[in-house]
Amino acid sequence: MTLRNHDIAELRRLDVAHHLAAQQDQGLMRDLGGANIITTGSGCYITDGNGKVLLDGMAGLWCVQIGYGREELAKVAYDQMVELPYYNTFFKTATAPAIKLAAKISSLLGGNLSHVFFNSSGSEAADTMIRMARFYWQAKGEPERSIIISRHNAYHGSTIGGMSLGGMAFMRAQGGPLVPGFEHIMQPYSFNLGFGEDEDAFCDRAVQALEDKILEVGPDKVAAFIGEPVQGAGGVIIPPRGYWKKIEAVCRKYGILLCSDDVICGYGRLGEWFGFQHFGIQPDLVSMAKGLSSGYLPISAVGVADHIVEVLRAYGDDFVHGFTYSGHPTCAAVALANVEIIEREGLVQRVRDDVGPYVARAFAALGEHPLVGEARTVGLLGAVEIVSEKGSNHRFGGKEGKAGVIVRDACIRNGLMVRAIRDSIVFCPPLIITHADIDKAIDIIRRSLDEVTPLLRAIATEA
Secondary structure, three states: OOOOHHHHHHHHHHHHHHOOOOOOOHHHHHHOOOOOOEEEEEEOEEEEOOOOEEEEOOHHHHOOOOOEOOHHHHHHHHHHHHHOOOOOOOOOOOOHHHHHHHHHHHHHHOOOOOEEEEEOOHHHHHHHHHHHHHHHHHHOOOOOOOEEEEEOOOOOOOOHHHHHHOOOHHHHOOOOOOOOOEEEEOOOOHHHHOOOOOHHHHHHHHHHHHHHHHHHHOHHHEEEEEEOOOEOOOOOEOOOOOHHHHHHHHHHHHOOEEEEEOOOOOOOOOOOOOHHHHOOOOOOEEEEOHHHOOOOOOOEEEEEOHHHHHHHHHOOOOOOOOOOOOOOHHHHHHHHHHHHHHHHOOHHHHHHHHHHHHHHHHHHHHOOOOOEEEEEEEOOEEEEEEOOOOOOOOOHHHOOOOOHHHHHHHHHHOOEEOEEEOOEEEEOOOOOOOHHHHHHHHHHHHHHHHHHHHHHHHHHHHO
């Protein structure tokens, strides 16, 4: 659909009048006169209502693995809607797309993760892991094992459960009181928390934080540890080598469940089907969303290990959890077709063997820029730390968060959609991105850093 200029103006007016956008300063959106209307997408590019074309360096919101404009998925959705648009799984019923998708996901998860529970969002998947972990211990006759440990600055969704589980202070400050029963430990963010520290020593310190928390709470009170393989919304926090293997060992030592939040890291993002596979661990529960359907329709899931399923089946009554749209047949059909495209086009291997290493080399070169304190990547996830003094982790204005939005806005003006997280620019493009588009993205980031250098230096002088 082509929108005329006056249509865009009317949409922006209606946006202010009626639409509350997700995770936005609502007063600022009003003052801006409405959102920037995104009208079309094709491949790795999006176009806004002003006709400006942007290379989408965020794959929508960490999710559009196969790029925009895949008519095959539209046809799959149409065909399924004609045949059976919707039915639930409450009444001892199921649909073919949900069953086939569960079998496919299980084959990709591997190990003993043989079953799948469906939801509609990553937040719902996080809530499912919370409820399933606690119910598992309750059904085993150990209801006191209800504490779940997460990490500071972790993101596990925006529901009250996901926010309570997550460790983002600015989110937790809103809408309290929070759900009880969650504890948090340090994140493995070496650039901020271990700058200049030996990597192995920092790793051991971060892992010890988990064991210390378990002992503080009491091993017989802890149900699970939940973490993102790489913290995405926290700023693409890549853990030090060996971190996840050691975390897994601590969980096994104390008999607590290990849960991997693979909402961002799943479906090829790190060069394996799932992030936990990249780090060589075997979790008991795995949440997923985003790349499961490449964002074409809302769907999420939780992979469940056999020993948990056995306890659920032996319980003798309902596990009273689920949603109207759990196993939605149209969403499941589209997700299955999306997974088939990822397989057919070899996108997981492409990330591992081609574009992932290419991005790593490009970011390494970008790391030489005077404003870049660190440029880190894993697969097709990357972050650029902006610093006021090369060779340090010092921030402009003496406070974290001043520079990120300035550089982000320059990147967007110059044709690259990226996200600012504190003083990092994060990069998460579609898995189909080409070398030429990677070069273009890096060039825009570099030019944008150059462009805003005088402004950032002025901020540093004022401070």
